Amino acid sequence: MADSDEKTLTADPLATWQTDGIVWSIEYARGVVYVGGTFNKVRPPGAKPGQREVARKNFAAFDAVTGKLLSCAHRFTGAGNTVRALKATADGKMLYVGGSFANAGKARAANAVALNTAGCSLRKDFRPKISSAVRAIDVTKSAVYLGGDFTAVNGRERERIAAFTRRGALLPFKAEIEAPVRAISAAPEYGKIIVGGDFQLVNEDLEASLVALHPRTGKTVAQYTDWLPARSVVKALVRDKTKFYVAAEGNGTGIFDGRIAASLRTGKLVWRDTCLGATQALALHNGVLYSGSHAHNCRDTPGGFPEHQNRQHFLAQSTRNRHILHWFPDTNEGIGEQNGPRAMAMAGGILWAGGEFTTVNNRPQQSLTRFGAGPDRGLRRTRPSSRPRSRAPVG
Template sequence: MKKLVLAIVTASAVVAAALIPSGPPVQAASKGFGSAVSAVRQSAWQTNSSVNALAIAGNTVYAGGLFTRIRPPGAAKGQRESVRTYVAAFNKTTGAPTTFAPKLNGAVYSIATSPDGKWVVIGGDFTTVNGVKRSKVALFNVATGQLAPSWAPVVAARVKALAIYGNSVFIGGAFTKIAGQVRNRLGAVTLSTGALLKWNPNADDDVYALQTSDNGTRVFVGGPFTTINDRDHYSLAMVNSTTGAALAMPAASAIPKPTWQCTTRVKTIDTLGNRVFIGNGGDGAGCYDGIIAADATTGKLLWQSKCLGANEALKAIDGWLYKGSHAHDCSQDGSFGDGTGTHFLLVHSVANGKLGPWFPNTDADPNSTTQVGPLAMAGDSTGLWTGGDFRNVNGKGQQGLARFSSTPGGAVPAVPKAPALTAGKAKVTLKFTDVYDVDNITLTYNVFRGNTKIGSYKYNSYHWDARKSYTVTDTGVKTGQTVGYRIEVTDDRNTVKSSTASVKVK
């Protein structure tokens, strides 16, 4: 038997491959997808306007925002709607709504659930819940869905961010008082009674994001502020969760100070283990929109992504950092450049910040007040929820909410074209074009002559790249034979096949 000549990559493919970030991408073995969840959208109900906040308690997902109605998947706006005024809850497994339906008189901008899963706190602009006075914050019992009758802190203005650890509820926003006491944009109350705590970091401008460290000793604060406790802490601070004192955070120096050309501010924060992830959004062309990963104890910078396109939401799950943004240029990170469209949903490796294998997408509602796409994320090892002002997910109608699952299956690679064949003397040269898979970067290409596999090759591909061509020469044929070839592409779970092309060997 004559030997098969191994695949020869064309010059154009070599150049394209060189643009892929260094280091092998992590890939699936049997799930069908390479990150913690698949890019395939799962069934979930929709909202009639923006979702600003999401949080999970047990098997319940809480959503808050500007919406006043929800509707089933597939239903058009205005059809089969149920009333939910600014807050709703959904079954995490099925995406269907629960009976939780408090009546609020104003929008919700933040939600947090207690670590024990027993309580959920919402924050926003509202002043009444079910006709009962509640000033910008309210507490509900997760098991019963009932408003906590005596928990009623009075917050003077919008609550934009919430975080809970132990018996402390940390509050951030636009206010200057809580319970009649001075608390400039940051304060805390007890989870058990709502009593005001001494915690008082004193920010000089609004707070957009709050997150506690996993051990509860730190509170990470983000927003357009410039000082904490009258000391310079531009847009990001790491604060002691008991005293309110700001701690040194070297990673914060990676966020550029405002200039006449650029103002950037922290908009979203999440933690995983001893790492904290901070996402920025900037104003102005080329203004910093990056992500910082830092040590949650020392504040030391671990890595930084400098993609352009403001970050609105981050969620770390099982070694992957999912982001909702309007990323349009990641050439600074060695990935896609401007002109490839807006990539509203992406994932980064927690370890090094490189873009990973997860490429669903949304749009942004041009008629919304925000017009940015995804605005909130929540998830765990079972899946990821995202909310925002979008109207479509993966090219199909799905307003306000989207759900992605870790259940094995995943997206199927695109179907390859039949190979182009050139017959030579006792040989056939095949040229085939790569495809992409929204759940994987590395795909395996198996080349078949009839039912005989004559070669297997692994190549990296991204949907925003120009398609690359590869060449294989088969010398295991005889003059006068008519032979057929096909390409099979697999992500190690899902396999697709090209049609067969035939040629007569010279």
């Protein structure tokens, strides 16, 4: 197979609803796409801000195929008024919701709850009291792992990560992490819970933003200390059957902004790209790693492009060898911290992406978009280096 033979999705977006704020998380379960973020209303495809808006407070649900807005509409309010993390069980029957909120509808909550996806009802048994924001969730057959800014759960010490039964009982799993956890990827069949974030110390050892913990105890089982410089943090993790993939964001000179692939079994590096432009989100589909970033220099990555002033916010790479594939839809940087895409998830054969952007392929589209299998009209497959320059790059 040639370096770039993997087939990508179309670069032409499908009609998608929009929000009036930022989308931080997307999850798919049983034909429904759930979206969490910091927003008050949603509006149909093509509608301008203020037109045909429907109330949705930081949480919305859509038909995964048609994109239609669904009635599942719990309001997440209070505290930071934000949903940061969504994760469904493998069977799709339960959806875990984390963030910074004090209420889930009329019920009191403390930054984490669970829903039954059938009927969109709040579960009464999963109501942990988390002392601060939840930023990451992953689920196994026997446990739910939450990561974030918190230092206490149900009045007990839990530093930035905790584990529960699916019905909300706190488990003995415990690790000491000195700064926020932003991503969790569970691999219990390999005896690992892979954790990424802002931290430098885990269980009193230097870990440089990435570590693997024992699924039951929280003790360190694998270290990756030479993969990331001190000024880079891990923003997202995804995995397939044999590898896990890391998204990094750096600040300053000598940082790492790109993506890493590594073996789940051995923990050894498979590949590491060299793109500059902080990576915020990842999704996997048919041997392709899709990412959201603001890449502006991929000169030394196969299939990449040289330094340019017009940032590229979506990329696709071969999971085999990091080769950048010919798929270049784009967004602007949008509102908030102006990073463009913030979240990605596959829903069947459709890639959903959310974030801070207000345009997609130079057309108005706020915070949500999606890409399918085709037909591909080729509207946005131009390699970034051939586009007009618009602004100076930032790492």
